Amino acid sequence: MTDTETGARIFLSPPDVTDLERKLLLDAFDSNWVAPVGPDLDAFEEQVAHRVGVRHAVALSSGTAALHLALIAAGVRRGDTVLVPSFTFAATANAVVYLGARPVFVDSTPDSWNVDPALVAEELRARAERGNLPRAVIAVDMYGQCADYDPLLEACDRYGVPLIEDAAEALGATYRGRAAGSFGLAGVLSFNGNKIITTGGGGMLVTDDSRIAKQARHLSTQAREPVAHYEHRAVGYNYRLSNLLAAVGRGQVQRLDQMIAARKATFAYYRDQLPGLTFMPVAGYGEPNWWLTCVLTEDESSRDRMLAALNGRNIEARPAWKPMHLQPVFQDCVTRGGGVCADLFRRGVCLPSGSALTDHDRRRVVDAVREG
Known part of the structure; x- marks a missing residue:
């Protein structure tokens, strides 16, 4: 397209x-x-x-x-x-x-x-x-x-x-x-x-x-x-x-509070429109600034399909951070655990979360995620 x-x-x-x-x-x-x-x-x-x-x-x-x-x-x-x-x-x-x-x-x-x-x-x-x-x-x-x-x-x-x-x-x-x-x-x-x-x-x-x-x-x-x-x-x-x-x-x-409110509204919209997805947990001890809305897919193949569907509709999305212990530059460093964050990378997707997103933008993202 x-x-x-x-x-x-x-x-x-x-x-x-x-x-x-x-x-x-x-x-x-x-x-x-x-x-x-x-x-x-x-x-x-x-x-x-x-x-x-x-x-x-x-x-x-x-x-x-x-x-x-x-x-x-x-x-x-x-x-x-x-x-x-x-x-x-x-x-x-x-x-x-x-x-x-x-x-x-x-x-x-x-x-x-x-x-x-x-x-x-x-x-x-x-x-x-x-x-x-x-x-x-x-x-x-x-x-x-x-x-x-x-x-x-x-x-x-x-x-x-x-x-x-x-x-x-x-x-x-x-x-x-x-x-x-x-x-x-x-x-x-x-x-x-x-x-x-x-x-x-x-x-x-x-x-x-x-x-x-x-x-x-x-x-x-x-x-x-x-x-x-x-x-x-x-x-x-x-x-x-x-x-x-x-x-x-x-x-x-x-304008910080205004931008936090806009990003929180985007998170709420995605969560409402995409009930089948697992979203990054919100810890009970605080309030995030909702910088990025992140979701978990079923597996790496599902993650890649979602990213491809978003990219195909001219929407930027990225995998979750690739852990440092999996980066070639740090391959010789000591690591305590690693399985949890490796799984987050394997299944995680960061969705568009900008504070200037319009309702139309959010609908486009939701439609692409459903497609993927």
Whole structure:
């Protein structure tokens, strides 16, 4: 079928921007605050810190940059190990490798698709007995739903291992009434083009620890010392977000609740119209931000038929994350479990979930899923 026959392409999670973001961007441009820092950057950090409920936020060039700096703050060095969910995007594990450390992958729980707290606790206990505790644990808030932080923090605190929250997909979600990004040593957010809010690219490190925030700001601007000449006592990075992109982010944050409501309505529509499918479970301990609606098919063949039917109607959909322990680049890493997240990949499909989807768009998706 041609594009004309199938309709305009429906994307998985495209940017949703309005005249508000355009006005804020042009205001920043007209004020000549085009350099990396400026008043919009300060305001954006304040908005996000307030939303997450933390004291400090440092806007950066990507969520991966925020992960990298959070791991540095946790003291991760060459030769260390870090526990990482296997069911995640590669950036989570890549940031560990940047520092010369080794990820140890941990399986998911079928109850929320997030990292299994019991397996994390077992791995920490076993490593404590051998005298080789990991330097840090990373939890990922999968597809906009928080991990189960009470048992995770309990286990990490028991062994004195810092927890980093990769909330790249979860801004606006909550766990027992507390905002995603506010758990552990530091939280990490992403404003990539496909996230629930976007600056076109970018991320943020959020924390209550002033020392960590100060260190992140310092390292993200090439670790330049506060003197008239260029003085450097550490290796730094060019990680700061630009003032122009922060202006876009300011408008996006103002519209966050509206975009969460739109994505939740899409989830409810799919669930109502596709009663035969198994949807990603919604854990009772919190409220997701409904970033992506994901379903499980019967088997890999069913998954591929559904994806082919959607693609045939000019609709973007993707398999669930391929686990890190199945990625060739990480084939030599230690893995705890792995069967649950491998099955999620084998059967999982992420459906279009953008906050600007129309009723017509959703009907097209439902018709294609039924066909597949």
